[in-house]
Amino acid sequence: xxxxxxxxxxxxxxxxxxxxxxxxxxxxxxxxxxxxxxxxxxxxxxxxxxxxxxxxxxxxxxxxxxxxxxxxxxxxxxxxxxxxxxxxxxxxxxxxxxxxxxxxxxxxxxxxxxxxxxxxxxxxxxxxxxxxxxxxxxxxxxxxxxxxxxxxxxxxxxxxxxxxxxxxxxxxxxxxxxxxxxxxxxxxxxxxxxxxxxxxxxxxxxxxxxxxxxxxxxxxxxxxxxxxxxxxxxxxxxxxxxxxxxxxxxxxxxxxxxxxxxxxxxxxxxxxxxxxxxxxxxxxxxxxxxxxxxxxxxxxxxxxxxxxxxxxxxxxxxxxxxxxxxxxxxxxxxxxxxxxxxxxxxxxxxxxxxxxxxxxxxxxxxxxxxxxxxxxxxxxxxxxxxxxxxxxxxxxxxxxxxxxxxxxxxxxxxxxxxxxxxxxxxxxxxxxxxxxxxxxxxxxxxxxxxxxxxxxxxxxxxxxxxxxxxxxxxxxxxxxxxxxxxxxxxxxxxxxxxxxxxxxxxxxxxxxxxxxxxxxxxxxxxxxxxxxxxxxxxxxxxxxxxxxxxxxxxxxxxxxxxxxxxxxxxxxxxxxxxxxxxxxxxxxxxxxxxxxxxxxxxxxxxxxxxxxxxxxxxxxxxxxxxxxxxxxxxxxxxxxxxxxxxxxxxxxxxxxxxxxxxxxxxxxxxxxxxxxxxxxxxxxxxxxxxxxxxxxxxxxxxxxxxxxxxxxxxxxxxxxxxxxxxxxxxxxxxxxxx
Amino acid sequence: xxxxxxxxxxxxxxxxxxxxxxxxxxxxxxxxxxxxxxxxxxxxxxxxxxxxxxxxxxxxxxxxxxxxxxxxxxxxxxxxxxxxxxxxxxxxxxxxxxxxxxxxxxxxxxxxxxxxxxxxxxxxxxxxxxxxxxxxxxxxxxxxxxxxxxxxxxxxxxxxxxxxxxx
Numbered sequence: 071x072x073x074x075x076x077x078x079x080x081x082x083x084x085x086x087x088x089x090x091x092x093x094x095x096x097x098x099x100x101x102x103x104x105x106x107x108x109x110x111x112x113x114x115x116x117x118x119x120x121x122x123x124x125x126x127x128x129x130x131x132x133x134x135x136x137x138x139x140x141x142x143x144x145x146x147x148x149x150x151x152x153x154x155x156x157x158x159x160x161x162x163x164x165x166x167x168x169x170x171x172x173x174x175x176x177x178x179x180x181x182x183x184x185x186x187x188x189x190x191x192x193x194x195x196x197x198x199x200x201x202x203x204x205x206x207x208x209x210x211x212x213x214x215x216x217x218x219x220x221x222x223x224x225x226x227x228x229x230x231x232x233x234x235x236x237x238x239x240x241x242x243x244x245x246x247x248x249x250x251x252x253x254x255x256x257x258x259x260x261x262x263x264x265x266x267x268x269x270x271x272x273x274x275x276x277x278x279x280x281x282x283x284x285x286x287x288x289x290x291x292x293x294x295x296x297x298x299x300x301x302x303x304x305x306x307x308x309x310x311x312x313x314x315x316x317x318x319x320x321x322x323x324x325x326x327x328x329x330x331x332x333x334x335x336x337x338x339x340x341x342x343x344x345x346x347x348x349x350x351x352x353x354x355x356x357x358x359x360x361x362x363x364x365x366x367x368x369x370x371x372x373x374x375x376x377x378x379x380x381x382x383x384x385x386x387x388x389x390x391x392x393x394x395x396x397x398x399x400x401x402x403x404x405x406x407x408x409x410x411x412x413x414x415x416x417x418x419x420x421x422x423x424x425x426x427x428x429x430x431x432x433x434x435x436x437x438x439x440x441x442x443x444x445x446x447x448x449x450x451x452x453x454x455x456x457x458x459x460x461x462x463x464x465x466x467x468x469x470x471x472x473x474x475x476x477x478x479x480x481x482x483x484x485x486x487x488x489x490x491x492x493x494x495x496x497x498x499x500x501x502x503x504x505x506x507x508x509x510x511x512x513x514x515x516x517x518x519x520x521x522x523x524x525x526x527x528x529x530x531x532x533x534x535x536x537x538x539x540x541x542x543x544x545x546x547x548x549x550x551x552x553x554x555x556x557x558x559x560x561x562x563x564x565x566x567x568x569x570x571x572x573x574x575x576x577x578x579x580x581x582x583x584x585x586x587x588x589x590x591x592x593x594x595x596x597x598x599x600x601x602x603x604x605x606x607x608x609x610x611x612x613x614x615x616x617x618x619x620x621x622x623x624x625x626x627x628x629x630x631x632x633x634x635x636x637x638x639x640x641x642x643x644x645x646x647x648x649x650x651x652x653x654x655x656x657x658x659x660x661x662x663x664x665x666x667x668x669x670x671x672x673x674x675x676x677x678x679x680x681x682x683x684x685x686x687x688x689x690x691x692x693x694x695x696x697x698x699x700x701x702x703x704x705x706x707x708x709x710x711x712x713x714x715x716x717x718x719x720x721x722x723x724x725x726x727x728x729x730x731x732x733x734x735x736x737x738x739x740x741x742x743x744x745x746x747x748x749x750x751x752x753x754x755x756x757x758x759x760x761x762x763x764x765x766x767x768x769x770x771x772x773x774x775x776x777x778x779x780x781x782x783x784x785x786x787x788x789x790x791x792x793x794x795x796x797x798x799x800x801x802x803x804x805x806x807x808x
Numbered sequence: 809x810x811x812x813x814x815x816x817x818x819x820x821x822x823x824x825x826x827x828x829x830x831x832x833x834x835x836x837x838x839x840x841x842x843x844x845x846x847x848x849x850x851x852x853x854x855x856x857x858x859x860x861x862x863x864x865x866x867x868x869x870x871x872x873x874x875x876x877x878x879x880x881x882x883x884x885x886x887x888x889x890x891x892x893x894x895x896x897x898x899x900x901x902x903x904x905x906x907x908x909x910x911x912x913x914x915x916x917x918x919x920x921x922x923x924x925x926x927x928x929x930x931x932x933x934x935x936x937x938x939x940x941x942x943x944x945x946x947x948x949x950x951x952x953x954x955x956x957x958x959x960x961x962x963x964x965x966x967x968x969x970x971x972x973x974x975x
Contacts, residue, residue, distance in 0.1 A: 092939050093957070095947035104938045134838055138948055148950040151829040161839035277822030277950065286822060287950040294820070294952070296972045306854040308822055311863040685824045696841025697832050701825055743854025743863055 096140045096147055098125060105134070112139050112616075114549035114561040116218055116542035117152035117159075118688045119280040121145060121550055123616075124153060126543065126564045133157040133543060133565060141616045143557060144550070148287045151686040151698060158695045159541055160567055164758065165524055166538040167568025176514055176532045179763035186569060189520075189535050190576075193493070194583035196518050200490045201230065207456045208490040210477055212236030214497030215689060217539070219573035220552055222597075223495060224444030224470065226577045229586045233449060233457035234489070238502070239471040240463070241402045241789035243282055247554075248469045248787065249410040252645040255633030257554040258417055258429030260393040262288030266427045268298040268389035270382075272413060273324060274397025275307050279683035281397040283555040289395065298389055300382045302327065304679055305708070305750055306743025315382045321679045321748060322794040323372040325405040326657035327379065328412035330368030332360045334383035335419065341387065342421025349627055350418060351634075352642020352653070359654040371657060371665075373745065387420050391427030399793060402681060404782060406789035407465060408655035411643070415655070418639045424624050431627075432556035433620035436604045440552045443601060445589065446470060456487070462780065463788035464649045473788030474503050475778045478512035495522045495573050496539060498690040500529045501756050501771050504790040505778035507732065510768075522573055525694065528756050528767035538570040545572035546594070546609065548601050556620040560612050651786050661782035662729075662796040664747075674729060674796035676713065677748045680772045681793055687754060694758035705736040705755040705770040709799065710746040714738065717800050724802040727751055729775035729795055735802055736770050749799055810874065810893025813959040814931055814942060816867040817966050820953035823865040825849050827944035827954060834932065834943035844920055846870070846929035847944060870895060870916040870929040878928075881911035886926075894931045902926050931956075 094100075098110060107127040115122045123142020127135040136154050140147035159165070169189035174180035200208050211227045213219055215238055227235050237244070250257040260266060262284050269292060277286040293299060293312070301310040302317045302324065310316040319327050335341050336357055346353055365376035372379075386392050394417055400409040422428035454460075459476035460467035480489040492513070503509050513519065513532040521530040522537035530536045542561055549561040574594050581590040591597045598609035605618065612618070631637030635644045647653035659666040663677070686698035693699055707727060709719060719725055723738045727749070736751055744750060753773070757766035768774055776792040783790055816827075828845055836843030847869035854863035872895045879887045879895070886901035887908060897908070897917070902925040909917045909926055920927040932942035936956075940946070945956035955962040 093941055095941065097940060100938065100940055104935070104940060132838070135833060137946065140947060145950065147947045148952075149826055149830075149948050150950070151825050154826065154829040154833055154948070157838045158841060162841075278824055285950065286824070287952075290820070290822070290951045294969050294973060296974060306861065306863050308863055308865060311854070312819075685826075686829075697829055697843070700842065701828070741854050742856070742861060 096125065096137055101127060101135070101137075105129075107134055111562050111564045112141075113542070113564060114559045115149070115153040115156065116549070116561065117156050119215065119282055120218060121280060121283070121285055121553070122149055122153055123147070123559060124149065128564060131565070133160065142559070143617060143619070144555065144559075145285045145287050148285075151701065152688060152692060155686070155692070155695050155697045156541060156543060158697060159524055159692070160543050160565065162525075162694060164694055165567070166526060166536060167570055169535065169537050169569070171535050172533065177763045179531065181526070181536075184535075186571070189537060190580055190583055192535060193520050194580060196491055197230065197584050204488060204490055206231035207234055207453065208488055210234040210236050210489050210492050212492060212494045212497055212499070214238055214499070214502060215242065217496045217542070217573055218547060218549065218551060219495060221440040221443040222574045222577050224446065225589070226581050226586070228445040228449040229581065229589050230584065231450065231453045233453050233460070234472055234477065235470060236472055236474055236477050236492070236494070239469070240466055240473050240787055241406060241792070242398045244466070244469060244471045245401045245406050245410050245787045245789060246396070248465055248471070249407050250414060252465075252634065252640065252643055253411055253414050254418065254423060254431065254639050256431045258414065258423055259283045259432055259555050260395050261391070261427050261430045262292055264391070264427035265292050265295045266297055266391050266393040268300070268386055268392035270300040270302065270386055270392075270394045271309050272302045272394055272396050273399030274395055275303070275309055275683065276395060276397065277309060278685050279397065281395065283553055298385055300386060304744060304748055305682065315378060315385060317374050317378055317382055318745065320371070320373040320745070321677055322403045322405070322660040322663065322791065323657065324400045324403070324409045325412055325655060326363060326368050326371040327374060328409070328416060329360055329363035329655070329657060330365055330372070330376070330379045331383040331386070332412070332415060332419070333363055333365060333368070334380050335387045335416075336360055338384070340384065341419040345421045345423075346419055349632070349639050351636040351638035351640045351644070355654060356415070356641040359656070363657070386416070390421070391425055392420060392422050393417070393427070393429050399681065401789055402791065402793040403789060404660050404784055404791045405658045406784035407786045408658070412655045415641055418641070423639065424626055426624055430624065432554055433623065434554075434556060435558055435618035435620045437548065437551075437558060437618070438601045438604060444470075459788060463783070463786065465646065465651070465786035466788045471787070473780065473783060474499065474790070475505075475508070475780060478508055478778070481512040481516045490517045492516050492519045494519065494529060494533075498523070498527045498529045500532070500767050501690045501754060501773065503778070504773055504776040504792045505731065506768065506771050506773040508778055522576060525758065527690065528765050531763040531765070537576055538568060540567070540570045540572040544570055545574070546598060546613075547572070547574065548598055548612070551601065556622070557617050559617040560615065562613060646786065649786070660791050660794045661777065661779065663794065667796065670730065670796055674798050675747075676797050676799055678727065678729065678751060678775065678795050678797040679748060679793055680751045680753045682750060682752070684752060690754040690756060693756065705752045706739050707736040707749055707751040707799070708739050708741050708744065709749045710742065710744055711740045712746040713749065714740045719799070719801050725799055726802055727775065727797050727799050729797045731777065732774040734768070734770050734772065734774050749797065810872060810959055812892055812894060812931065812936065812957060813872065813955075813962060814869065814929070814945060815955040815959070815962050815966070816869070817953040817955070818864055818866055820951045821849065821865040821867065822951050823849055823851060824950060826948050826950065830943045830946075830948050844927055846918075846927065868914070868916060870931070871914055872931060877911040877913065878908040878917060881907045883907065890933070894933050894936070896930045896933060897926060897928050899923060899925045899927065
């Protein structure tokens with residue numbers, strides 16, 4: 071175990087700094103002197119998926135300035151718009167700063183302040199009553215992309231005996247974890263510290279988003295060190311414009327594209343023969359499957375010219391070390407699990423697994439791991455068997471992941487059993503989950519719902535009780551606890567706002583009120599001590615450190631093999647085979663595509679893609695933060711000028727986007743760099759400035775259009791295919807003439 | 809010759825707009841939701857440029873010109889160029905006539921609707937004079953594409969990077 075107290079990273083500006091001795095980046099002492107701050111706290115941002123070390127300057131008991139912490143090994147002192155605007159959430163005038171209970175009917179907007187004790191006691195009583203009458207499985211806890219509260223939410227649910235935790239895990243990060251564990255033991259992370267010489271950015275733009283683990287900064291540095299770049303994206307992003315090869319695929323055909331590249335690599339013998347012979351399982355059947363995807367067929371499926379596929383495959387396979395930076399876009403598809411597995415196959419057979427500058431299977435620091443903290447081992451077999459949708463989405467279920475529609479169905483149809491209570495923490499499914507109207511019906515019907523969040527979101531407006539959640543500025547925590555880059559970093563409390571409390575403290579208190587006292591702590595600092603105890607340190611010790619890092623070691627598989635049933639890198643998955651799935655990866659058409667639904671395509675002649683990240687926003691969050699909203703005032707749909715001309719749409723027009731489930735409005739931006747048959751709409755939109763309790767949740771919300779049908783989901787993970795569907799698009803002014 | 813320059817290498821910019829928010833943080837109270845900022849990033853494209861489909865982010869910020877046309881344009885002498893090259897617009901002296909805005913070839917001077925004065929990047933001279941980097945150039949940029957310092961050295965550094973990045 072290595073205890074690092076300082077980073078050995080040297081940024082690109084070192085030379086510049088040496089020549090200008092009077093200036094120093096992030097000069098804390100000087101900032102303190104010049105601005106007269108009272109103090110500063112080094113902490114760890116959590117405005118998105120976390121990762122970035124920050125310096126928070128304090129004056130008069132309030133946050134005065136946020137800056138990057140150059141000692142942070144993840145982002146090296148660089149930040150994003152969200153992180154810099156954190157205090158604007160903390161001090162926002164609309165922020166919920168005490169618990170409230172609803173006084174009128176759902177969505178009436180009538181709230182009354184109550185005490186924490188009353189709120190927690192009410193919920194505790196509900197939980198115990200439902201547990202008694204309908205079984206613990208009738209109580210569903212949920213979170214969205216999470217405020218690093220995952221393990222504490224699983225802990226309370228598992229201890230209660232509820233196998234049902236509603237998350238985005240079916241189509242966000244959960245698939246990477248699940249498929250990588252069954253393929254090679256853990257999630258292979260790009261080793262930016264050792265500068266990959268070729269990077270594929272696959273369905274991801276980490277310069278504007280957080281793909282977990284590392285951020286855009288080390289990626290940028292790798293390019294500045296001369297790395298070649300391949301970008302797989304239906305849209306011409308800036309990275310795509312900079313790429314050596316841009317593969318502009320038809321949306322949701324990633325699996326076919328990967329199979330095409332594998333085809334080239336195998337047939338031109340560009341793979342790592344030693345790795346394949348010694349360390350993979352199922353090579354021959356894998357090659358057989360790949361042979362079913364010759365380049366002609368792949369070009370037809372993906373719309374990518376075969377010369378381009380060949381060029382990318384050769385560049386990737388012959389440049390060492392090479393890495394694939396993947397993200398969530400490939401997971402919100404019908405081929406979710408196979409997309410992940412195919413990209414891992416590319417990493418594996420080219421010999422880039424667990425090598426410097428390739429993809430590393432990192433070791434975590436020796437702290438209590440998230441699975442153990444989440445108390446998964448304490449859920450009984452009988453209760454595990456009741457997990458909603460568990461029989462159908464067996465890979466997801468193995469990793470404690472639910473398909474959300476199974477919860478909505480259990481509320482609406484009471485099948486296979488009724489769900490009576492939801493406790494939704496840091497999630498706004500009315501805007502983020504597929505088929506928003508179905509979600510609305512479920513939230514409207516559920517007998518009791520509690521929410522914890524920063525604001526009264528459209529989802530919270532349907533709750534019975536809402537708790538005021540703490541931002542990262544208001545809590546102590548072991549940051550990046552669940553990540554796979556091998557680091558944990560201290561998040562140190564800076565301020566207290568109103569009666570806001572962290573989700574962790576809230577659930578610690580609730581757990582003690584529902585008879586789980588022996589598994590919880592007197593205060594949450596004791597829980598942090600518990601997480602850290604294998605290192606023989608306490609939270610107070612950790613607070614003084616920059617970070618802990620697991621042991622750095624490459625080629626670990628050469629000693630004990632991979633942590634899979636065959637001890638090999640499983641190109642052919644014995645786990646999936648046992649679960650009754652195809653052990654080999656394949657391309658699956660999305661349920662709505664020109665190929666799978668030609669009749670529908672006649673009426674809805676555009677492929678709608680969605681979910682591209684907007685700097686400043688985190689899914690549905692931050693639209694009330696002035697500085698960030700200024701960056702995106704209105705929801706935007708990008709449309710090719712040819713298509714716009716055909717539909718009589720002009721730049722800046724409000725347009726109607728319609729699927730056969732519903733319609734919404736967004737504003738048109740006319741741009742090249744996407745196929746004229748593809749339109750790209752933004753996600754996550756609601757309008758906090760609208761003061762009625764709906765806050766415009768169904769006006770521009772893309773999930774009014776998306777499909778939740780289980781038939782369209784990934785068969786193993788249950789990933790909803792919300793990234794690709796069919797739509798029509800026309801100017802709003804035409805509607806008013808009707 | 810300017811002693812200091814603020815250079816954004818547009819080629820390397822990803823359009824994350826962190827610098828815009830850093831600028832706002834510097835010039836507005838932390839809990840002020842809106843506020844003035846002196847630089848902005850905008851998408852140029854995707855469109856056809858030099859016969860090729862391309863997409864690049866552009867920065868809009870005062871270039872602290874060697875011969876700034878905004879200086880003689882101001883009837884109040886509210887804009888001056890310091891010896892180190894920093895062009896400073898003194899909002900106290902500004903009457904809001906907007907003649908400087910018309911003269912700026914880069915559209916880098918804005919009108920502050922609240923104060924009713926012209927507003928532009930003064931290269932954070934209040935920080936620079938104290939030995940601090942301008943707010944946007946203080947290592948916040950994840951692309952490391954915002955440079956502050958000696959113009960010749962910066963040009964050299966960018967050329968070096970281009971060489972390593974290759975064609």
